[in-house]
Amino acid sequence: MKKLLLLFLSILLVSCTVAQDDEIGFIDIAYYEEQEGGWREGFIIEAEKEYQKGNKNNYKFEINDEHTLIYFDGYNLKYPRLDNCYIPVYDQNKEEVDQAYPMLISLIHDQTRVLEVNLITDYFQEKKFDQPISIDQLDDLDLKYFDKENLVYLYNKTLMQDPKKFGQYLGDICKIKQVSDENNIIWQAGSYGVYGYITDIQLEIIIDDEYLSNKDELSELESLMIEETEKIENYILESQDLTLKNMKLKFDYVNIEAIKEALQKIYDTVDESLLD
Numbered sequence: 001m002k003k004l005l006l007l008f009l010s011i012l013l014v015s016c017t018v019a020q021d022d023e024i025g026f027i028d029i030a031y032y033e034e035q036e037g038g039w040r041e042g043f044i045i046e047a048e049k050e051y052q053k054g055n056k057n058n059y060k061f062e063i064n065d066e067h068t069l070i071y072f073d074g075y076n077l078k079y080p081r082l083d084n085c086y087i088p089v090y091d092q093n094k095e096e097v098d099q100a101y102p103m104l105i106s107l108i109h110d111q112t113r114v115l116e117v118n119l120i121t122d123y124f125q126e127k128k129f130d131q132p133i134s135i136d137q138l139d140d141l142d143l144k145y146f147d148k149e150n151l152v153y154l155y156n157k158t159l160m161q162d163p164k165k166f167g168q169y170l171g172d173i174c175k176i177k178q179v180s181d182e183n184n185i186i187w188q189a190g191s192y193g194v195y196g197y198i199t200d201i202q203l204e205i206i207i208d209d210e211y212l213s214n215k216d217e218l219s220e221l222e223s224l225m226i227e228e229t230e231k232i233e234n235y236i237l238e239s240q241d242l243t244l245k246n247m248k249l250k251f252d253y254v255n256i257e258a259i260k261e262a263l264q265k266i267y268d269t270v271d272e273s274l275l276d
């Protein structure tokens with residue numbers, strides 16, 4: 001149970017509390033790639049440090065039976081709510097009586113696909129593939145919602161990742177926040193993190209309930225607005241500066257103060273109970 005908790009924290013949590021690498025008892029490698037509908041899907045592999053070769057400055061990541069966890073999942077930084085994506089609430093008779101909604105939708109919240117997500121996780125956890133795989137090795141994995149060739153690609157890309165020292169964040173910045181300005185434009189920020197790093201950031205502009213990024217044709221102004229949000233996304237990923245406090249770039253077409261406010265909301269809403 002302790003290992004599962006560590007895995008949950010490393011996948012879903014990245015906070016505004018600074019952590020030292022020596023305080024973290026595991027190392028992760030992960031890879032996610034964009035799919036349809038705003039989803040990113042991928043694998044994360046977690047290993048306990050004390051069973052890894054090397055030292056704190058240069059771990060050689062190895063997958064072994066007892067001290068490695070392999071986890072398949074995905075997340076959606078575009079849509080705060082999606083049909084059939086929620087956390088079921090059960091009564092003492094194990095009957096579903098209510099629905100709760102996460103700060104960030106994950107594949108494990110997708111009630112249509114969650115059983116298959118867990119099946120994939122269990123399969124890879126059992127096999128513990130430590131070398132690149134081929135689709136033939138998934139012959140006995142029966143899937144309806146996920147493509148085996150894509151799973152092979154995502155897993156092999158994960159194995160190619162190098163472990164890093166733990167990043168500067170520990171806690172929950174995996175969420176979506178919105179701010180509406182005086183023109184009724186909604187500025188949305190979504191962030192995701194693994195192993196102390198901001199690994200994904202997505203800024204969206206919503207006008208009259210329509211995402212600009214969903215439009216087939218954009219005006220010149222709308223194109224310039226999206227270009228500026230992409231510059232901000234790149235800055236955050238490169239600098240790991242979630243609140244833009246050190247950013248020197250200037251912007252003419254987006255409401256930078258509204259974007260900063262949305263990002264600050266992500267930074268400020270840390271669930272302290274998860275840090276105990």
